[in-house]
Amino acid sequence: MTAARTGRTPCINPRCRRTFDAAKYGSGEMICGKCFRSLPQPIRDNHRRLWRHLQKWRRAEARTTDEFKRSRVASIVDAYSSQINLHWDQVLRPAIVTPERPVGLDGFLAEVGL
Known part of the structure; x- marks a missing residue:
């Protein structure tokens, strides 16, 4: 069953399986708290400032x-x-949907072409 059939709204992160009640929160796009906290601090601060x-x-x-x-x-x-x-x-949706490659061994090997 998809989220639309069950009256649930999924998180915008395609790797996240969290959903929200569409009747309570609406059927638009949403981001769960865990995925929001995984964003870089400047993005979160700017979004919170605008929201406030x-x-x-x-x-x-x-x-x-x-x-x-x-x-x-x-x-x-x-x-x-x-x-x-x-x-x-x-800013926010692209940062979640297509995150930057992490710095580390996997990122380095992908950069080198291995």
């Missing part, structure tokens, strides 16, 4: 009653949303 700012501005949008301020905050939310989607597509 997005959530901060979403809370501000929900609290704002003035329509003019709400439209300005909504444009900021859209900007952070597009930044986090761009980061996901261009």
Whole structure:
């Protein structure tokens, strides 16, 4: 059975077998905590920074009653949303799907051609 049939969303890492409940977390792409922690620290820090700012501005949008301020905050939310989607597509997903070759004997032998 595939993940789509059972109502589960798989982790974006093709080598990871973790799944998430699609009813609870949605049917979009997701990354499990273990795979996220395996990413390089600068990628994780940048993603967390973008996510924190997005959530901060979403809370501000929900609290704002003035329509003019709400439209300005909504444009900021859209900007952070597009930044986090761009980061996901261009940095995070490629780092998980096609990781860099590890430095070590296997990497060295592949580089030499053996």
